[in-house]
Amino acid sequence: MFETLDLSLKLDKQTYRAELERLDRELPTLQRLVYERGVPVLVVFEGWYASGRGDAMARLVHRVDPRGTRVHVTHASREDELLWPWLRRFWKRIPARGEISIFDRSWYYLLWNLRADGELDAARWERHLAEVDDFERQLVDDGVVLFKFWMHISKKEQKRRLKDWADDETQRWRVSDEDWKRHKHYDTRLRVAEEMIERTHTHRAPWTLVEAEDARHRRIRVLRSFADELRRALIARGVAPDELEPLPEEPPPGVVLPPVSEQDTLPQPLDLPADSLLARVDRTLRLEPDEYRERLRAAQKRLRALEFECYSRRQALVAVFEGWDAAGKGGAIKRLTAKLDPRGYQVIPIAAPEGPEKTHHYLWRFWTRLPKDGHWGIFDRSWYGRVLVERIEGFCTEDEWRRAYQEINEFERVITSHGAVIVKFWLDISPEEQLRRFRRREQSPIRRHKITEEDWRNRARWPQYYAAVSDMLRQTSTAHAPWTIVEAEDKRWARVKVCEHVVRALEARLGAPVAR
Template identity: 50%
Template sequence: MLETVDLDLKLNRAAYDRIFRPLRDRLSLLQRMVFEAQVPVIVVFEGWDAAGKGDCIEKLVGRIDPRGYEVHFLPKATEDEELRPFLWRFWARIPGRGDMGIFDRSWYRRILGERVEREVPRNVWQRSFDEINQFERTLADDGTLLVKFWLHISRAEQRRRFERMERSDYESFRVTGKDWKAHKRYDDYREAVEEMLERTSTPWAPWTIVAATDRRYARVKVFETLAEATQRALDAKAAATPPPRPPPSPASKSPAKRRRAPSPALAHTVLDEVDLGKKLTARQYEVELARWQKRLRELEYVCYERRAPVVVVYEGWDAAGKGGSIRRVIGGMDPRGYAVIPIAAPKGADATHHYLWRFWNKVPKAGHIAIFDRSWYGRVLVERVEGYCSEEQWRRAYHEINEFERSLHNFGAVVVKFWLHISKATQLRRFQERERIASKRYKITEEDWRNREKWDLYRTAVHDMISQTSTSYAPWTIIEAEDKNWARVRGVRTLAEAMAKRLG
């Protein structure tokens, strides 16, 4: 999931000043409401050393009524704590109803530092994933709101920060040999972080990854996320509790009155980083396509021999060129080895079953390749945007989909997912072209135009989808699709490379 994070995200001072103050006030109001609603809140800050956890916590508690929170900084377990199950010292510190517990590092130590530094045996940290998920589910079921942040910076940025701290008279003591040692193992830690995010991002306690290169950006992201989550928890509690009778006097004004601020649209998404200028000449296209199609045919055979199934997902904007790309993928392949599965709105039995049902039904046999032209991601795209499912349902779906794809991976499948990206202007051009050319007219409908009007809502949904479901076992590839030649070759090539990698 980390690869989807744009570490260059920044907020200039002017924008920050404009956004941050109202956000801070909103959060402070929400905290009072949480107290009145007696909801316990747990906020977890994990992240790279020097990523700015301290700064975020400082800013956060600066605006909260000090009677309402406690910050827990728990370094390595003491000798006495070592004599209990590792969750013991965290259980002891969970907040009561209406309180907020802020954890500067947490129970995730077990599967980060303690794991990487081999302070606990493998079977112990492996088991901890279950114990952590159970711990968090037990609290969430009882009404606790859990918000977890991973503050992310690059290895180079971490080095810069350590060096800057070493040069400072006041901060040099904070950088130790141990920090530098951990820094050298950045890649080992990163692998552990990926697994942590994948295995413990649950519907009841999801992770939020914060790009923390820029402090202002990080603070805003943390505050916004926390405000959103708090608001949702209050709404859920209000929905579950019958509303109190209206107060007898019209003068009564409680600060706890329900207010629902509209959620701010995402200013920045993973799509913004895509370089839409990529292209191939006709000649390059021909050579490259032929080369990778040949490779794909060889690999198709290896898959068959080794009984490895392959699952390919094509998603993308309308008119981004999914159909044409899929035709190039199968262009060189043996038709006995693959199936293309087009997915439209569910009808008949598909509509009366669980949404994952028809996709499970289409799982390829071992040794075969299934190419989905649209997929189970409809749940978090069109169904989310058009309101065909509830917010609770699409939020839960990220986790369900990750579990589904993990099952496929466990079975030995190669899972490859493409998002075909074009600009809004290019989409318009292609729509108009489709309307002009008789042979293409069937491809454009009223619905396409309607979807287009919701571009920004889809953009947010795509961002959430990619950041929540890009996993080490089923990563997303965003394909630059302004130039069809480039997009087609990129698809064939990425698929071939993924297959080659898994098949050794």
């Protein structure tokens, strides 16, 4: 099959840009429908070393909402994993309905290596190929939309890339002896890959081979296939084609959309206690677009370097985002992660507990989701729900939330004692700004689904939340895990403050990293 690929394919910058813009309009609608219709999506990235697999994957990850997406990295079998049927580690990670699971290498990587290295005899090779076929068919029959991308480059191109890295002091770490050895066996590995791909290129679970030498071509090929195939899959599941049309930011001129809530029941002006940290927030802080772009870009570049530094020095980071509804948590997280390698961090969205989360101690679901050393865990809402929403809504007793301040401080102390860095952000806006944002969302066809009656109900409880937030900041800002209040009236200010703060916190621990 590889002979059908034209590795000289290139995409010019202009077409590339235009296509990316189109995709950026299409993907949010597709993902919203994936979520609403409960469609599980599984994406496999495979291919040659140095083929730009990580880059292509990152382009996709950064374009989908991290709240419904998980990235799974497959390393060669660890001892412990060998104690179960080999597919178990992948079954464990299949997507739930409405979720996108992205595999940086997969079951194919294991098979390819074992077979190419002569560690898999013909019978086991055949059997495992059949098991893969069964596995994928079972998923697809259950409604999973399955993507399998193979990034292809020639032996010559691989050599060039390995050499470029080896010659560059900041990239040298990427090339091991093992990589060179595998490069030498490119032709053997090619034959094995080809057999593997041909044998598993089924009607229900076809491969998409990607000419991966030109970066722009590679990226667009992946993103475009993803969008087109997802669209087909959604239509096949009963979504009407006009639902798939990307919604505009603004309604047509002259049209006013009906508000979700007719009336704002929050009294104005609000009389809020002045003895809160929140009373001292400076609402005037802003950044002009030029300065914003420049500082954001600089911070993102350093974040990427720090992410790698964390990985190689096994430093974990726990980042907590809390804030008023519409304060911009999602946007800040998006900027924080925009340039990161998706393999190094995970965004963990926290909603109301369900299933076993409800029958365990409230900290259980956070303990089990802490990032491993070397990784970043970014919590979009967190254990602070105990002293915010659970307190206000009466989901726990007064004794329980009062006790929680101490429990949370202890929890965070165990984490920091272990060596992780914790940063905690409270994104603060005024009630007036929240009202403006709610009303703006109501008028935006594409963002309207983000605002519900519940948001309005929460808003009406501003004074209660204000008291709860004030208590929280006072009771849980500790030396080992202090709160950072982010003035979020201006989104640009808030995003830059978040990114720069993470940089500072990590540099304080690690020292300034070398740019890589």
